Amino acid sequence: MRQMRMSHDEPLLAIDGLKTHFFTREGTVRAVDGVSLTVPRGKTVCVVGESGCGKSVTARSVLGLVDEPGRIIDGRIAWQPGAGEPVDLTTLDPKGERMRRIRGGEISMVFQEPMASLSPMYTIGDQLIETIRLHLPLGKEEARDRAVEQLRRVGIPRPEERLDAYSFQLSGGMCQRVMIAIALAADPALLIADEPTTALDVTTQARIIDLLRDLQAETGMSVLFITHDLGVVAEIADEVVVMYLGTVVERGGVDEIFHDPKHPYTNALLGSIPRMGAGAGRRLATIRGNVPHPSDRPAGCPFHPRCDAAIGGVCDVSDPPHIVFGEARSVRCVLHDDGAAVGGDFRVDGERA
Numbered sequence: 001m002r003q004m005r006m007s008h009d010e011p012l013l014a015i016d017g018l019k020t021h022f023f024t025r026e027g028t029v030r031a032v033d034g035v036s037l038t039v040p041r042g043k044t045v046c047v048v049g050e051s052g053c054g055k056s057v058t059a060r061s062v063l064g065l066v067d068e069p070g071r072i073i074d075g076r077i078a079w080q081p082g083a084g085e086p087v088d089l090t091t092l093d094p095k096g097e098r099m100r101r102i103r104g105g106e107i108s109m110v111f112q113e114p115m116a117s118l119s120p121m122y123t124i125g126d127q128l129i130e131t132i133r134l135h136l137p138l139g140k141e142e143a144r145d146r147a148v149e150q151l152r153r154v155g156i157p158r159p160e161e162r163l164d165a166y167s168f169q170l171s172g173g174m175c176q177r178v179m180i181a182i183a184l185a186a187d188p189a190l191l192i193a194d195e196p197t198t199a200l201d202v203t204t205q206a207r208i209i210d211l212l213r214d215l216q217a218e219t220g221m222s223v224l225f226i227t228h229d230l231g232v233v234a235e236i237a238d239e240v241v242v243m244y245l246g247t248v249v250e251r252g253g254v255d256e257i258f259h260d261p262k263h264p265y266t267n268a269l270l271g272s273i274p275r276m277g278a279g280a281g282r283r284l285a286t287i288r289g290n291v292p293h294p295s296d297r298p299a300g301c302p303f304h305p306r307c308d309a310a311i312g313g314v315c316d317v318s319d320p321p322h323i324v325f326g327e328a329r330s331v332r333c334v335l336h337d338d339g340a341a342v343g344g345d346f347r348v349d350g351e352r353a
């Protein structure tokens, strides 16, 4: 079932300078603090970083799903599924008609806990058919046929029977397949997957990743995939966005990130991937220290207290420069603030982290 999408150069989604803060009694939590990234048409962009870096809050900001006491306080999220003018999602009422049509219709999301996302009170079929009828002008029978087709598409055996099952009768992997079927029910242009395999066992994880890759290739949709697992990134990404403490520290194509990482944080993340055949006695490198809480952000480069390459009097004092090497290739680090050091075509952007 290949979909034809209008091809033009603008990215499907362009997040620019997004700031989403939580105004808690204890103070302001700058969970997302100036994030810029783009999702091109038909590509999979992975957002990677340790827990607490702001990956989920970035994703939830796109769909107007930021929990209280959070608020988008700055930035733009340009959404352009067709050839017309982009809509800035930050300007839409999160509970309004337009956002409700976009959410689940044009942009869908799957979450980490499939069991928690499905209601135990209704059958799989009820929940799938409800989503289909919400977004597509189909009668009951047609919606039921489409529901069966959707379950078949995500690899659920005997889909007609499974329509009458409840989530608690299915395994975690099957529930995640159902969630993916619901997410894709209205053929969205963008699927946001927030750690969709983290709660699953390793074999099931691999199957779900394969499924998402196949569905992406079949439909031509774009995918924004959030994970802390660089092994998963290697499997599925076209482009990678590395986040640290509410900011994007590096962006690049998947090969560039794995073979030519520029930010010490990216390097450290790569050093912590378990490798096949590395030898049972070999200890895995871990990144020293922890991600500080966003309300307690260090001065200068947020990564400097954990960085082996940090320069005293520089990294602990000044914001790192944003160095742009190409459209989807950039790094925020003073180590590359020198043409001779990196070579090639680069410029230092005026914008600061």
Ligand SMILES: Nc1ncnc2c1ncn2[C@@H]1O[C@H](COP(=O)(O)OP(=O)(O)OP(=O)(O)O)[C@@H](O)[C@H]1O
Residues within 6 Å of the ligand: 022, 024, 029, 031, 049, 050, 051, 052, 053, 054, 055, 056, 057, 058, 067, 068, 069, 070, 228, 293, 294
């Ligand atoms: N409702 C909230 N109130 C206050 N702070 C919040 C709230 N939701 C998220 N945060 C804070 O925002 C920061 C970013 O959280 P986020 O969930 O986006 O991180 P993440 O990178 O997705 O991590 P994980 O992989 O653990 O989900 C965290 O420090 C978190 O404590």
